[in-house]
Amino acid sequence: MHSININLFGYENYFNKLNTLLEKNLLPNSILISGVGGIGKSTFLSHFLTFQNLNTDQKKKYLNAFCFDSYDLIEKLLNNHYTNIKILKKDSDSQYINIDQVRKIEKFCSLQSFNNEKRFVYISNIEDLNINASTALLKILEKSNENIFFLLEKNSQHNILDTVVSRCLKFNISFNQHKMNNISKKLLKDFEISFLNNDLLFNKFDTPGSKLDKILYLSQNKINDLSIKDIIIFCLNDYNKNKNHQCIKYAIELSANLFFNNSVLKTYSLKNCYYEFIKYLQLSLRYNSDINPAINLIREFKN
Numbered sequence: 001m002h003s004i005n006i007n008l009f010g011y012e013n014y015f016n017k018l019n020t021l022l023e024k025n026l027l028p029n030s031i032l033i034s035g036v037g038g039i040g041k042s043t044f045l046s047h048f049l050t051f052q053n054l055n056t057d058q059k060k061k062y063l064n065a066f067c068f069d070s071y072d073l074i075e076k077l078l079n080n081h082y083t084n085i086k087i088l089k090k091d092s093d094s095q096y097i098n099i100d101q102v103r104k105i106e107k108f109c110s111l112q113s114f115n116n117e118k119r120f121v122y123i124s125n126i127e128d129l130n131i132n133a134s135t136a137l138l139k140i141l142e143k144s145n146e147n148i149f150f151l152l153e154k155n156s157q158h159n160i161l162d163t164v165v166s167r168c169l170k171f172n173i174s175f176n177q178h179k180m181n182n183i184s185k186k187l188l189k190d191f192e193i194s195f196l197n198n199d200l201l202f203n204k205f206d207t208p209g210s211k212l213d214k215i216l217y218l219s220q221n222k223i224n225d226l227s228i229k230d231i232i233i234f235c236l237n238d239y240n241k242n243k244n245h246q247c248i249k250y251a252i253e254l255s256a257n258l259f260f261n262n263s264v265l266k267t268y269s270l271k272n273c274y275y276e277f278i279k280y281l282q283l284s285l286r287y288n289s290d291i292n293p294a295i296n297l298i299r300e301f302k303n
Contacts, residue, residue: 004046004074005190008066009183009208010175011044015066018048018171022118022149028169030141030150032126035173037155038209040183042124044173045151049085049120050077084117089124096130097123102137109140109148122151127158134161141167177204184208193219200228200257214250228258229298236295248281255298273301 008015021027033041050073051062061069068074080087086108090097105121113119123129129137138161141150152168154160175183187208193215201218202211218224223234232254239247259274280294 004043004078005187006068006071006074007186007190008043008047009040009186010179011040011047011173012066014044014171014173015048015051019051022052027149029144029146029148030152030168032152032154032165032168032170033173034154034156034170036157036205036207038207038211038213039173039175039180040208041153041173045122045153046074046077049082049122049151050074052118052120053077053082053084084113084119085122086120087122087124090128095128097128097133098130099132099136102129102133102140106136106140109145113147116147119145119148120151121148122153124153126152126154126164127160129160134164138163138167180208184211187212188215191216198228201231201254203253203257213246214253217246217250228254229301232258232298233295236291236298240291248285251294252278252281258301273297 018027018031033045035041047066047068050068051059053073054062076082077085078087086105088097088101088105108119108121123137141164144150150168152164156172188211191212193212201214206214215224218231221234221238223231226234232251235247235251235254238244239251255274255277259271277294277297280297281291283289284291284294
């Protein structure tokens with residue numbers, strides 16, 4: 001299953017604004033795209049960059065529906081096939097984007113472009129840069145060529161260097177709850193996934209991407225029909241086996257839904273029960289210790 005959808009939902013206005021600025025030569029060289037995780041920033045930027053390599057007829061067709069004919073065009077982008085675009089993101093086995101990766105971008109920027117064409121650097125999750133990489137990037141931004149555009153994607157809950165932010169045009173992506181729900185429905189339909197009709201699986205902070213990820217996790221592990229308690233226990237046991245921190249994230253979200261969406265649980269003692277659960281998890285993660293106290297607390301909980 002592809003991580004980027006061939007359809008772009010909800011971003012039509014953002015797309016047109018960014019593209020119009022580019023076409024009129026009014027787009028600054030550094031653009032910061034900020035929004036909560038899972039809201040679709042990666043899909044938006046992947047579509048925008050892929051669009052730049054379409055011919056005139058293809059562009060007209062795309063703008064009618066904000067959809068590509070096939071995934072091949074996006075796949076070329078993600079595989080760094082286009083010579084005028086570079087994508088920078090942390091390696092799967094690394095915690096950060098390091099300075100050596102940024103130096104490759106510096107080399108890309110120093111090369112002469114063919115026929116003076118526009119070039120783009122897309123940095124996925126700029127908050128993943130370590131301090132040395134951030135400093136190196138700042139120097140590149142300060143002296144960037146006028147035909148090179150930096151698209152910096154940032155999750156709004158994380159901080160980056162103020163000096164980097166100050167050099168960027170900021171696009172803050174946000175959707176109201178109604179629009180996010182509509183995007184979620186369209187996204188799940190595209191992925192041929194049924195929406196799970198259980199209010200305890202989701203909360204008001206869930207984005208279309210986080211809903212999709214959660215449903216995929218439940219479906220792939222065939223646990224979508226279990227009770228919320230059993231799903232939380234499964235997530236914790238999965239973390240025990242595979243050390244996948246996403247499982248912990250799901251366990252915390254689902255436990256909050258379980259405790260605070262139950263009207264009986266709005267008492268002081270039961271709120272304390274939730275905080276006790278979080279404390280067990282934090283201790284386990286900090287000291288790599290036994291996670292069974294958290295599992296037992298959920299297992300013994302009566303709802």
